[in-house]
Amino acid sequence: MSFIEQTASNQLAVNELFETIQGEGVFTGVAAIFLRLQGCPVGCPWCDTQHTWDKKEADKIAATDLIMKTADTPQWSDLSGEDILALIKTQGYTAKHVVITGGEPCMYDLRELATVLESAGYRLQIETSGTFEILTSADTWVTVSPKLDMPGGFQVRCDAMTRANEIKHPVAMEKHIEALDELLARCPVQPGTTICLQPISQRPRATELAIRTCRLRNWRLSVQLHKYLSIE
Template identity: 45%
Template sequence: MQLPLNELFETIQGEGSKTGMPSTFVRLQGCEVGCPWCDTKHTWHMTEAAPLLEVLDKTGSDARFAWVSVGQLVHLVSERRSRHVVLTGGEPCQYDLETLTAQLLDAGLSVQIETSGTEPVRAEADVFVTLSPKLNMPGGRTIVEATLERADEVKMPIGKLDDVTRLERLLSRRKSLLTQQQIWLQPLSESQKATELCRQAAAERGWRVSLQMHKQANIL
């Protein structure tokens, strides 16, 4: 099985409950959700396949991706120092991640998936799933019920009060309850207005605010 790799890099996980973990990020190409404020729009389309070495060398917003086998990807990740792997995108759950996550766990790594919730999660049970729900986006995708149930934390991008209401409506659909510590509000673009809205909404509900620590530290 081959997966489209857009980027592979080491950094610090800067969001949600895994904040502070040195991590290898594996960014897969492809997403059909279409969030207007997406900061990885270069991952949306499957147009520019390139040699793996070129992809491993590049940084920043670059649409080139390389097809890699699961074995190659596990090898590339295993030779990095970080013992935590974050599978992100794009929308990584477009792909069947069962074999990849099984082999990463077998290699002694902890594994996290960041997903918009618009696809089923096909991954090992021990994988930590961060659901960052993207509701009412131009791509017209909806949240998959099984993914909502599977989430180990929910991290909602918040720009206005309506987003908090949408999140509450979404959480009411989940059968098993999340603890307050599993629910994060993430201010869009970390504007002062959105951050203050998140602070107030989180304080009223016992939730948490996720600021992008890696951006404040000016690292990837």
């Protein structure tokens, strides 16, 4: 599988840019602009954005075509931070919370993008697997959804766990809770970091496990609100 190597270039391979509400984690219910980047080598079996895994030159399209996309496709546009800001303004988006997701957004150096958007009054949130170095501004809210023992063979980085403002862990079985405990023992988070459990695919058994564990540990439940509402 081909994927993007992290680079100092200010160009980002953008798969989608759209406005909705954040459906997961601490910012659930907040109006948000989603910036979805192309490329991910982690290989999560339950991933619902597998069309973002590979970055192929044949799938490159113009920014004007990107905005017109109405379905999940591997097509992407090469955009700078200034290009992205211009698209946000052109589209008339009013949300001030920008969620950078993927794919795996931390395959890119996001510091220039953060400077551009924060200077324009936006708050940034990154959703990452924690398997790449996190290069962004100090004010960016970092959500690490640790991907353990995935087919890609990447390890969750301790520096990513330390940087996290929020841990959002997908669970279906007790072994997923145990794996998170082992990770937290190996890579402790900072005091005050929010830990959310997110049932995989809204399965009743997974949801019951997540609720029970959150009650016992005073953690937080993340229910993927956008899926219940059938919105993007």
